[in-house]
Amino acid sequence: MADIDGTMAAEPALDLTPETGLRHLWRALADIADGCRMWRLGCTLGWLDIKLRYRGSILGPLWLTVSTAVMVAAIGSVYGALFHMELHHYLPFLSISLVLWGYVSGIAGDGCQVFTRAAGLIQAARIPFTVHAIRSVVRNALVLAHNLAVIIVVFAVFRLMPAHLLAEIPVLALWAIDSLALSLALGVLGTRFRDIPPIIGSLLQIAFFVTPIMWEPGLIFAGRQYMLLNPFYPLFEILRGPLMGEVPRLSIWIAAGGYSVVLWVVTLLLFSRLRSRLAYWV
């Protein structure tokens, strides 16, 4: 960041005036770029969040893995029996879905509070607001990494190999930048309107049931064409499908890309309009 970077040769300057027109957008983009340049800070803070949360606990962050494993086993046996599913297909599907959903609800839930929780840091020095969003993404990605063990064990138990692993790399990149956008957008909204966290909480609950997480998309016959209206569906499909050995059809890829673009446009509008006010609100 230019104004406090001690290593820069040129003298840093800070020139602040009320923003008008396009300056909103340039400042917001500069904040995102500066924040990404300080990725080491964001990563360290996210990592410390996990490390300090589990300090003094015997299993430590493995508790994350254990609780996910218990949930997959419990839901898998109950719903597998209810839906008359074959476990060697249903459990791998369910483990991926639940782990990914845990990540999404973590990003959305923490997202509402990325700035309000960092009030002390925000009022102590000028650092890019994006750093706080990166911190939340890193923290949730670390939780996700711990939960991967559950998926690996399930795949191993049923002697399955995840197919198309290479296809996952660009998809993971898309998930990462979408997570950042969601954290920024919800963070800005949650700072200004303190009702946002409970609203997001109940929306997530609805999304959990209407998105194919516990049930497979193939189970639905009536209203199938409306499923693409749920933004979570294509984004889940492009990550889960290749792992399960099914390459999603083109419309799903397009929908996933389209929703990501919409998310970023909305985020940039919100963030550029409200960024300079965040310090006043936290």
Place this chain on the structure above:
Amino acid sequence: MAGIDVRDLRIAFPLYHGNARSLKKRLGRAISGRLEHDARDRVVVRALNGLSFSLRPGERLGLIGRNGAGKTTLLRALAGIYEPVEGRVTVRGRVGALLDTNLGMIGDLTGRENIRLRCLFTGMAANALAQVERDVQEFAELGAFLDLPIRTYSSGMQVRLAFGLATATRPQILLMDEWFMAGDAAFMGRAKARLEGLVSGAEILVISTHQPEILATWCTRVLWMDQGHIRMDGPPDAVLPAYLGLEKAGT
């Protein structure tokens, strides 16, 4: 050249008390078609009201005034934390801000880990870290405590660590709130020596305090603030007697 230029700076805090901050009210207004009144309905607290001044290298500015005069807000505005609602703030030079007692430090981390974290905050190069660590260790005189979590520190030790850290990065402009006066007498002596070193390198200091003797010895210029305005601006021996005289008359 380091420098600070403030023109017609206005800062106002919106007050969203009670449910005024909630979506309910917003939506209620939108539905009843009164959304256009929103900007005027908003209650704002004017913290800074049209401030103008400039600082050149070597100037040591003291901010004085009663509680609520806007001293901390002005420091935060100079640090770029509060962006102006009106007016302009131009700051040339690396800024070190000692505004918050904890400086973003985490109580469960050791002093050494916090030093590393602080270096990340300031975007410092990795090879400068070892030097900063040595410098802070020497100045803060924490001994073995440097490897203990900082929540085990006394408040004086925390202040020494924070002060050492904020001044180790050699900011060209140092913004300081008065909290760091919590140190003992020996610390104050060394803090002063360290600050003198920073300021003598043609840097700028802006310090907010209630203690006139600090201003008299450390500052070359005093800004007397009152309810977000500049009441008086001049050398300490001109402003301080006026301020103290009025304070006495007031009590």
